[in-house]
Amino acid sequence: MQTHEIRERFINHYVKAGHAEVPSASLILDDPNLLFVNAGMVPFKPYFLGEQNPPFPNGTATSIQKCVRTLDIEEVGITTRHNTFFQMAGNFSFGQYFKEGAISHAWSLLTDPVDEGGFGLDKDRLWVTVYLDDDEAAQIWHEKIGIPEERIQRLGMADNYWSMGVPGPCGPCSEIYYDRGEEYGEYGGPVVDDTRYIELWNLVFMQNERGKGIGKDDFEIVGPLPKKNIDTGMGVERVACILQGVENVYETDLLAPVIKVAEDLTGATYGRSEQLIKAGDTESADYHAAHTDDIRFRVIADHCRTGLMLILDGVTPGNEGRGYILRRLLRRIIRSARLLGATGVTMEKLMDTVRSTMTPSYPEIADNWERIRAVAVGEETAFLKTLESGTRLFETIAAQVKGSGLTELSGDAAFSLHDTHGFPIDLTVEMAAESGLTVDKEGFDARMAEQKARAKADNRAKKHDHADVAVYRPFVDNHPTVFLGYDSTEAEGSILGIVAGGALVERAGEGQKVQLILDQTPFYAEAGGQLADRGQITGTGGAATVDDVQKTGKKVWLHNVTVTGGEFAVGQRVTATVDHTWRHKARQAHSGTHMIHAALRQVLGPTAVQAGSLNKPGYLRFDFNYGEQLTADQLRRIELIANEAVDADYQVNTIETSLDEAKAMGAMALFGENYGAEVRVVEIGGPFSMELCGGIHVEHSSQIGPVAVLGESSVGSGVRRIEAYSGVDSFRFLSDQHKLSGALASQLRIPSEELPDRVEALTTRLNEAEKRIAQFRTAELSAKVGDYLLQATMVGDIRVVAARVPDGIVAGDLRTLATEAKSRAGSDAGVIFFISSDPESGKVPFIAAATDAAVAAGVKAGDIIKTVAPYVGGRGGGKPAMAQGSGSDAAGIDAAVKAVRDIVADATGAK
Incomplete structure (x- = not known):
């Protein structure tokens, strides 16, 4: 039985039993606790928690959810049991049936004959486990289903009590196993051999909410859920293994x-x-x-x-x-x-x-x-x-580590592979393990921390985890906010709730920062890349500025305000007023983003798909998937097409329809976004632009005003970004550019249209002049080499040139000097050391070179650099023939020069 047929049979089984079919949600959900959807119940979490009422007519649902778990990446392939992606088929009951219903539904699907819609599994091969004290589930399995007691096994919390590993719904569970036969292991059920007995289905009797904790069994139970629910998960890939008669998932049809x-x-x-x-x-x-x-x-x-x-x-x-x-x-x-x-x-x-x-x-x-x-x-x-360059470097480093008798790759080396060569630390760890080495992960992490301190607070205040969201539940279920902002910028409403410091309060006074929950509002809450509106909320005896607006539960608007005067109280009537200028410029930018998107697809084709956006008054930022840098001509065409659409004065229409109908119309959806059954389509100029969008837009494209593209850049592998101004901000930008080009043209005494050619010609001449200067400088430096060679002293049989050269000679020039001096030494044993200082930057560059004869005598340039570096507060390294470094303390230069002769003497045994 092919995997897609297994999926169909599962869905059909539960739809016939009255469950609503729910499509798989995106792997990406707006959940601060999860990187990806990792379980079939995740999209239903708000219903289990009581944050929202389930929208299913019978209070039951079924789905086959895409899931990704990344904690086991290193285990993938080592065994045949770990997968990062899997499909979890599930059925869900929100206060309808409980243990007996879940068990009966699962049993009939697994064991009903194939020609009756089931999977046709042998009943005598099925075993079950239940939670330690779950006598009810054990009784149902034995008395209602008929499984012998010896095939019902009890396990503890780590095995048969389910949660997502983070605060949220949880409860005892019962798992169904299939006996693959004696050739796979010892008889005795899953408690004896979980290789022979493969888990197919987990029936979770979800009745509690877990708090914070670590692991599968070290967490507190916060309390009961509002209703007793059912959440089951059948592993589609595991069932496919059984029904296709193969050893593991890697041998299935997928x-x-x-x-x-x-x-x-x-x-x-x-x-x-x-x-x-x-x-x-x-x-x-x-x-x-x-x-x-x-x-x-x-x-x-x-x-x-x-x-x-x-x-x-x-x-x-x-x-x-x-x-x-x-x-x-x-x-x-x-x-x-x-x-x-x-x-x-x-x-x-x-x-x-x-x-x-x-x-x-x-x-x-x-x-x-x-x-x-x-x-x-x-x-x-x-x-x-x-991979090519990094692997060569890794092999060199690994050989050096082994050659030194060590077994650990330093954090500095791992950081260099990451920072300079783009080698992920995980890949370095893997390659090190293959070479019999470990990696100083703590040292690597320390270097990463030194490189940059990442900003973490940007959106933290806007996210609500389970501990926070409980305060909003009554409003989400019973008082969803009525949004009036599509048609007005001012409206009266009542304060339904005030939240301060994560708790509901009755009043808020001057100077406090609180959240106001209104029964209706004209304020747009941040979504779809558009920043929230700003404005004021006023009432009898109270005034506040609206600093931000966010949603919770997709139903309730949270007005983050600063009370500027008087006092607010629950039940008070207020007037909410959006800043007109803010709203006008924000909707210009949002509509301008649609213009850029449509123009982009005309120029680059349909593979250039939106990957994110930001719209704020007068400014827009549009990210899109594309593998190459845009040319100046492509940017010009995008800007031209967008402005032609503005000039065409297209009507902007909004259409509310079903998701399927919107897709049939050709409306584009944003990947990773989860849309409801009803969606809003924004159409600008008919086929020119048609997207699913809940944002606020202009009525005619001409109201956007000019769109000025600032440029494009890379924001990651395969992702580019276009930035632009809209409206009067665009005009100001273009006006500044006009003034700048006019001033340049006037200074060069040419017409403005000749500026590009003239600038190109001047740049060419400047580059040629810089090349000639560099040639003269190289010749000048080479001429000085003879003077430094005359200052050489003999240390044993080795001629040593150690000198401080004039200030301002940079590292590249030092290398030229050292290379020339080494070349003139020919086959003789010679060591060259030059050091300088740069008063402007405060740096002290230095370099050492050793001829082949000197290296053979035991003198290595790298050793010289490592020894003298501390004199000038620096560090460096390199190969035996040539090495260099840099410091920051010029006061130690003379001591460093003097030390070179001592280093050579120690290395050769000369007196």
Whole structure:
């Protein structure tokens, strides 16, 4: 039975039982506790917590949720049980049925004959576990379902009490296992052998809320949930293994084709280690090599699927957060393929295979294939360059560490690989382990901390975890905010609640910063890249400035205000007034963003897809997926098309319709955004621009005013950013540019239109002049070499030139001097040391060189640099023939020069 049929049977089973079918949510949800959706129940969490009422007619639902868990990345491939991406089929009850209903539904699907819609599993092969004291569940399994008591086993909290690992819903659970047979292990159920007995389904009897804690069993139970609920999770991939009669998920119809393509691309063979095990060979070098190859094949298959699904949901490779996880996955694929023998590019063929296997279940993959392909291939192209140079450097460093008799790679070395060569620390750790080394991770982390202190407070105040959100529950369920901002900028309303310091209060006085919850408001809450409105809230005896507006539960507007006078009280009538100028300029920028997006797609094609945006009064920022830097001509065309659309005075229409109808109309959706059944389409000029958007816009495109593109830049691998001004801010910018070009033209005494050619000609002349100056400077320095050689002294058989050269000679010039002096020394044993200082920067550059004869005599330039560096408060290093460094204390220069002769004497034994 193919995996997509397993999915269909699951959904059909529960839909027939009255459950509402819910599509999989994006892997990216606005949850401060989760990087990715990691369980099937995550999208339903607000209903379990009582933050929102479930919108399902019968209070039940079913879904097959995409999930990603990244804690086990290092384990992927080592065993056949770990996957980063998986599909969790589940059924959910919100206060309707409980234990007996969940157990009965699951049992019938697993054991009903195939021709009746079930999976047809042998009832005698199924075992179950229950929580230690859950007599009720054990009784249902035995008396209602008929499972013998010896096949019902009890386990503790670590195994049979479920939570997400963070504060949220939790409860005891019952797991269903399938006995794969005696050839897989010892008889006795899952408590004896969880390899022979494979877990298929976890039925969670969700009735409590967990608090903070660590691990699976070290947390407090905050209290009961508002209702007793059911959350189940059936592993689609695990059921596929059983129904397809294969050993593990890597042999199912979803991943086996990827491994086959990997074999074709690399010339290696998968599965040799299993063959050797069956032959009794588990100790030979051939077995260990085969086992390592099999791990790499599994890494490729697993990470290709996860990477594609993350890109599908809008993640792009980057250096932080979700982007870092994706980059790490893609780079592990590339490196594994190279180690298996691949010599060319591999990503496109591998990803294309994943497309073929996953599209039957996720048709949207086909619609977004070009974007997915471009992101994956772009990352491979960039990383292959990094891998080549970084691997050579790593091998050199590893050899040096081993040669010194050490077993640990220093934090400094790991940081250099990361900072200079783009080598992720995880890759360094992996390669070190393969070389029999460890990495000083603490030292690396310390260097990273020294490099930059990351700002963390930007959005912290805007996020609400479970401990905070409880205070808003009554409003989310019973008093959702009525938003009037599409039609007005002023409205009267009543204060339903005041929140200060995370708690509800009855009053707020002058000087306090609080959140006001109104029954209705004209204020736009930050969303879709558009910043929240600013303005005032006033009432009898009270006034406040609105500093920000956020949503909670997608239903309640939280007005973050500073009380500037008087007092506010719950129940008070107030007038909420949006700052008209702020709103006008903000909607200009938001509509301008739609103009830029539409123009961008005309110029670059449909693969240039939005990856984020920011709109604030007079300014817009638009991020998009694209692998190349835009040319000046492309930017000019984008700006022209956007302004032509402004000049066309297009009507701006908003249409509220179903999500399916919006997609049929051709409206673009933002990847990673989760839309409800009803959506809002913003249409500007018919086919010119049509997007799903809840923001506030102008009525006609001409109201945007001119759009001035400031430029574009890279904000990560495969992600570019365009910045622009709109409205009067655009005019000011263009006016400043006009004044600047006019002043330059006047100074050069030419018409403004000739400025580009004249500037180019002047730049060319300047570059040529700088080259000539550099040539003269090199010649001048070379001429001075003879003077320094005359100052040489003999230390034993080695001629030593150690001198302080004039201030202002930079490191590059010192290298020229040292290279020339070394060249003139020829085959003689000679050591050269030059040092200078730069009064402007305060730096003290120095360099050492040693001829081959001097190195053979035991004198190494690198040793000289390391020894003299402390005299000038510096550091440095290099090779035996040439090394250099830099310090900051010029007072030690003379001592450093004098020390060189002593160093040579010590190295050679000369007196």
